[in-house]
Amino acid sequence: MNIISFSGGADSTALLVYCRENNIPYEEVVYMEDWIPYPNKEFLEYFDYIEKQFDIKITRLKNDRKYWIKKNSGHQPRLPHPWCCRVKAEIFKIYVEEKYGNTGITIIMGVTKYESWKRAKYEVRGKWVYNKRFKVDYDYWLPVFKFHDTKTYCNIHGVKVNPLYYMLGVRRLGCWKCYKVGDLRWKPKDEQQLFLDEYLRNILIEDETGHRIITNIKQIKPFKNALLIDFI
Helix, strand or coil: CEEEECCCCHHHHHHHHHHHHCCCCCCEEEEECCCCCCCCHHHHHHHHHHHHHHCCCEEEECCCHHHHHHHCCCCCCCCCCCCHHHHHHHHHHHHHHHHHCCEEEEEEECCCCCCCCCHHHCCCEEECCCHHHHCCEEEEECCCCCCCCHHHHHHHCCCCCCCHHHHHCCCCCCCCCCCCCCHHHHCCHHHHHHHHHHHHCCCEEECCCCCEEECCHHHCCCCCCCCCCCCC
16 A cells, blocks of 8 residues: 655655656555744645645644653754654654554655765665664655656646745755755754754744744745754
């Protein structure tokens, strides 16, 4: 059984296009909310557009930050090893396991080898990296792994990519608020953290869980094609 993991980025959209063009069946499309959610309406409006374009319903899993902070000894994700990605994977696992079981699942993901040197080492098919941690037996498949330009691929097939790429002037959306995307990744970790703390200090407020969120998309400025937003 195939389950698509969807992020709202161009690679994920190209994945949906690829599956449609090649008649690849899937049971469900699942989105896991980021640690710091996108603050602007255009992001969720794009999900509505995708649902209409592909005649699907995207399951949107909320990120209960209060629960995960408590589970991680009351600490927010911090450099140099933020645990946010693992949390998203665990949210996905909990949902899929409860609904479909802990085996017989292939997770189809929109990942390309050109995103980073680390991802370039991935295999197109294999066992999910979190199997041992979460005690499941899931496979993964990366159909668009060798695609050079997923934005163009989507446009050729008449599907728009997320407008935030052009609104924010960024190359990637999936990790738009993560230090690993920007040029700061080459600096010492403590320097990254100090810079990011100061960068966010005046544009964040706390939500009902005590977690800080961005309140105005116009307050966020690109920095060398990457948004330097970290986890506070």
